[in-house]
Amino acid sequence: MRHTTRILTLTAAMALATPPAAALADGSGDAGVTAGSGGTVLPFSQILRRCDFSETDYNGPTGYGRPLGTLRSDGSTLTADVQIATAIPNMHYDVRLIQVPRPSATPCWGADPGVAQGSLNTDAGGAASTTLQDAIEPGATGAWVFISRPDRFSQNPAEFYTTDLIAPI
Numbered sequence: 812m813r814h815t816t817r818i819l820t821l822t823a824a825m826a827l828a829t830p831p832a833a834a835l836a837d838g839s840g841d842a843g844v845t846a847g848s849g850g851t852v853l854p855f856s857q858i859l860r861r862c863d864f865s866e867t868d869y870n871g872p873t874g875y876g877r878p879l880g881t882l883r884s885d886g887s888t889l890t891a892d893v894q895i896a897t898a899i900p901n902m903h904y905d906v907r908l909i910q911v912p913r914p915s916a917t918p919c920w921g922a923d924p925g926v927a928q929g930s931l932n933t934d935a936g937g938a939a940s941t942t943l944q945d946a947i948e949p950g951a952t953g954a955w956v957f958i959s960r961p962d963r964f965s966q967n968p969a970e971f972y973t974t975d976l977i978a979p980i
Contacts, residue, residue, distance in 0.1 A: 850883030851978040853891070853956055860973045862919035864911060864955060874898065874970035876937070880956050882908075882978040889947050889980060891956055894940040895931055899970075904931040904960050908943040910951040911977055919957075924948060931958065953977035 857872035876898035882891045891908045898904070910925035921928025927945035943956075955974040962969035 853880035
């Protein structure tokens, strides 16, 4: 009986995890880079980046979340749909949609030009989703997404995920 219960639980978990990936990988576009109804699929990794998309040194991976996103534009508005799974349950994460080019000395918080900020608040299973939207800044050529979990004892985030690429607008 235990073996059957484990198989059913695994099957249910796989079924719940499959729809978002299947919805994005509809076979249209550039080898899975663009989603069917418009947008660029945003893969994430645990690389801590500065506001100009350059990598920081000596900050290794710290989390187990699996984020995924889609970025789309209608010419005047930029929209990012971001989901995370297997993150820490009942936890708050900050999400920023950052437009580039951006000078390295320019901050990238929610009130700064070319930055939209939102929240991901995970459920008891460690899953959450949010949508960020911002007007396209003059001269912007691309955008990327930064997910972080604040650390109460440090100015570096306790957990972080950034997109692997700058998606063209």
